[in-house]
Amino acid sequence: MQIGLIGLPGSGKTTIFQALTGVRSSISTSSKREAANLAVVSVPDERVDKLSEIFRPKRTIYSSVEFTDVAGLQGVDTARSKGFSSTFLAAARNVDVLGIVVGKFLPGSDPQAELEEIELELNLADLSVIQKRLERLNSEISKTPAARRVELEKERELLQRLEQALTNDKPIRELEISADEEKMLRGYGFLTAKPAFVILNVAETEASKQDLDLHLNLPTVQVSGIIEAEIAELPPDDAKAFLEDLGLREPGINRVIKTAYDTANLISFFTVGEDEVRSWTIKSGATAVEAAGVIHSDFARGFIRAEVVHYDDFIRVGSLAEARRQGLLRLEGKNYIVKDGDICHFLANV
Ligand SMILES: Nc1nc2c(ncn2[C@@H]2O[C@H](COP(=O)(O)OP(=O)(O)OP(=O)(O)O)[C@@H](O)[C@H]2O)c(=O)[nH]1
Ligand SMILES: [Mg+2]
Known part of the structure; x- marks a missing residue:
């Protein structure tokens, strides 16, 4: 399960990614470090901690998810103001879940507008894929004998339905899609079909604030990227003291990981024993x-x-x-x- 961090330039994707990995990497400027753009992150789970205390196994293994700093994948910035670049979009099509980073740390930032801008970009990207495919389908259908048209016509009908929804600003994930239809769509990697959540990147002064004063239409988690990246670099004891100073029980980044896990519709089951206590991931x-x-x-x-x-x-x-x-x-x-x-x-x- 791969979660892709996307967002406008400078919204804090790389900072959040650093908080997730606990290592610094100049992701947005280097194309030679692709491996550094992928982080396998353990999913914090107090139940696993507790089971491990009880069974005292040789190994304790948590569930994990992968995060990628999508903009870092091509080693270049996403195009400013004139939409996402095609390389960026191609990379985003390969992830399973979108973690949309919205910057709220600068004075005068407007998270609602920023999110709408991103959603519009994703929407337009999907529309453009659909419209190209529809053009080709139309000509294919006209050249195909009537008896063999059925499948092509089904696909056309479905794509027209998606086109209609997107034109009305409705993302594909909000539509009723049958299992058969889903199979038809799998190859497209439609961006608005992916489960998505918002990471609201707030100023340092708001690091310990957890209640949102903002209601976005997607699951939202609020952290201060800069503070989280700092915490991730501290030795555990210092990190604990720092968190206490902030009045936090655990790093905010944990909430990002859990929200990603929930948004992906994943759940955990456990296996226990003297050798190993382990959390496994399945789809709900x-x-x-x-x-x-x-x-x-x-x-x-x-x-x-x-x-x-x-x-x-x-x-x-x-x-x-x-x-x-x-x-x-x-x-x-x-x-x-x-x-x-x-x-x-x-x-x-x-
Ligand atoms: N004050 C403050 N600055 C932040 C915060 N998060 C990120 N920044 C700063 O904003 C700038 C951009 O952050 P990045 O994490 O590089 O943003 P990005 O989304 O990866 O940017 P691109 O890769 O260029 O699209 C950096 O100078 C960060 O230090 C924050 O919570 N508070
Ligand atoms: Mg970056």
Whole structure:
């Protein structure tokens, strides 16, 4: 799962990215450091901390997501004021989720207007792809015998529906799209179809303020990029003291990571034991057999059943044995929908 940071030039994308990685890198000016534009970030989860305290395993592994500083990918700035460059857009099409950075740290900044400008750019980019494809489809259809037109006509109908929505400023993600239609659209990487959230980059003086005085039409998380980047560079003890001074319990960047995770519609399930306590990532709605497949494809192929207890129940009763005694540790089959916070043990024929 890759989350792309996008936004207007100077909104603070690279600063936020540095806060996420905890390392400095001159991302917006260097094309030779592509690797530095990709950060694998652990998803903070107090439940995993707690499970690790209880099981004292050799290894504790958190779920992770990847962030990329999209503008850094081509090593050049996005074009100022006249829309996003085509290289930037091409890079953005490859990410799964958009983290839209909106700068609110300069006096006179207007986040609402900035977000609207970005949304308009994304909208126009999608429209342009659609219109080009429609032109080609029209000529293809006219050359195709009637009997073989069905698929092409279906695609045309769908694209016309999207065109109509975008023309009315409605992003594709807000439309009802069937599973079949989604398959048809997969190759396009439409930007307004991607789940998106807003990172409101506020001034240092507002670093500890968490209530938003602004209501954007996307999930929004508020941080001060500069402060967060500083915190990320401090040794843990200093960082803790700094956070206390600010009146914060944890780095604000954690909220960015969690919001990204939620926006991507991801949930975590856990596996526990003396060797390893681990958090795994699945799409919300995934079944037990799909969850098993995330651990190992053999577990999916040879799936027999899952033993499941929810984290909350486990913590309440204190041990797996007690959970079993109370019937809280259940056996579930292939089609069980795994819940966020389930502790799972898969039995498989491998
Ligand atoms: N005062 C203040 N300055 C900030 C904050 N966040 C970023 N800046 C400054 O704004 C400038 C641009 O920040 P970047 O993180 O490079 O912005 P960017 O979005 O990566 O910019 P481009 O890559 O050029 O599009 C830098 O000089 C930052 O130091 C903030 O929270 N407060
Ligand atoms: Mg940058």
